[in-house]
Amino acid sequence: MTQTPRLPVNAIEVRGLKKTYKGSRKSPPKTALRGVDLTVPRGSMFGLLGPNGAGKSTLINIIAGVVNKSEGTVRIWDRDIDHEARDARSALGVVPQEIVADVFFTPREALEVQAGFYGVPADERRSDELLAALGLSDKANAYVRALSGGMKRRLMVAKALVHNPPVLILDEPTAGVDVELRRQLWDYVRKINEEGVTVILTTHYLEEAQELCDTIAIINRGEVVACEPTEQLLKRLDTRNVVVTPETAPDTLPALNGFIVAPRANGAFVVTYRTGESSVEQVLAAVRAAGVTIKDIATEDPDLEDVFLAMTYGDTSRPDPTQD
Ligand SMILES: Nc1ncnc2c1ncn2[C@@H]1O[C@H](COP(=O)(O)OP(=O)(O)OP(=O)(O)O)[C@@H](O)[C@H]1O
Structure with a gap:
């Protein structure tokens, strides 16, 4: 056999x-x-x-x-x-x-x-x-x-x-x-x-x-x-997005300490935050503190791009191989 x-x-x-x-x-x-x-x-x-x-x-x-x-x-x-x-x-x-x-x-x-x-x-x-x-x-x-x-x-x-x-x-x-x-x-x-x-x-x-x-x-x-x-990765990374449409489009994206900010169409921008660490309230407070008047907001689930950014964002603890 x-x-x-x-x-x-x-x-x-x-x-x-x-x-x-x-x-x-x-x-x-x-x-x-x-x-x-x-x-x-x-x-x-x-x-x-x-x-x-x-x-x-x-x-x-x-x-x-x-x-x-x-x-x-x-x-x-x-x-x-x-x-x-x-x-x-x-x-x-x-x-x-x-x-x-x-x-x-x-x-x-x-x-x-x-x-x-x-x-x-x-x-x-x-x-x-x-x-x-x-x-x-x-x-x-x-x-x-x-x-x-x-x-x-x-x-x-x-x-x-x-x-x-x-x-x-x-x-x-x-x-x-x-x-x-x-x-x-x-x-x-x-x-x-x-x-x-x-x-x-x-x-x-x-x-x-x-x-x-x-x-x-x-x-x-x-x-x-x-x-x-994939599913576990997306779940474990408890990031969420807040899409902010300002009254007037800022010349530059606001830098928000502790959050990731990326541009969207028509002057809007998206702020990614960790649900375990922050809240929508805190995101909005940070946006207002940066001098932005908010016209509209929407929340959305993150895609892998956001997850990826959240994992590698601000990670300065690791040596940069390009600096060897
Ligand atoms: N033949 C080589 N000689 C010297 N350094 C190299 C060589 N090939 C790659 N590197 C360096 O090694 C590091 C990793 O490169 P690698 O091409 O593996 O990355 P990657 O993730 O595939 O990037 P990409 O998405 O651009 O293809 C980089 O800093 C690159 O400059």
Whole structure:
């Protein structure tokens, strides 16, 4: 009787991961990761969020085996990237941030070459199935340089999947993809996730992460500052917004001590506060004390952007890796 191989509990396990890029004569060394622990459960749709320079790409590039770590361990599908590098890599498909176009191949050829690279036998290849799934069938034999940016990106997703990896990483996959194609791409990613593929995506589209991901990790200045189920994260961060419309639009946004203030259309602004720490009353008092006459107010639930701001706002306790 053949036994079904035991599936790992976690798709990816990162422990104590550190990375310092070596300096040169012109630039000092830069610490991008300061001891990252991260667990991506098998089957999850996992969002990795963080501002520019937070360390997302460094983390993903180490997992993908294209950047060397300074310290720590990484296991992909229960295989250590140092000691079982080949097996670890074969469990992973990566769609990099930059579009890499194989200008000499048609999309079908590009998939066949990639499948050959991974040693997928000819009768197990599924180039046409992938082209169809990603809406590229009618471009199967076109020159890749004739494809739009969105098409090239979808071809990169297809390429990452030729060897049927159980884990797929998408590094900011919707940059430069128009709304319709983005929806198609997400529908497909959702579908393969439902079929069992663990998906990790980094994105700046916070709404998208909120809508797509069941678990979200927030990385800031080389450290994971939160990692939990999306719903729990939103609940735990008890932020609320007060949208203030002033009688006359101020020239500059009022600086309100202890609150986050962001502009809205037509001179309005939104004040984000923690319900456990402040009240609407206190927000309004602070707004009035800043010399603003209030015409109208409305309250609203925060989205992930507010949550993210609240988590990283004013956090000066951590060293700034850009200042290394
Ligand atoms: N090859 C490199 N050499 C030196 N420093 C680097 C290198 N790559 C990244 N860094 C630095 O490491 C830090 C983390 O960068 P990284 O690209 O991982 O962040 P990120 O979160 O992916 O940002 P983005 O959203 O802009 O892609 C930054 O301070 C960056 O300048």
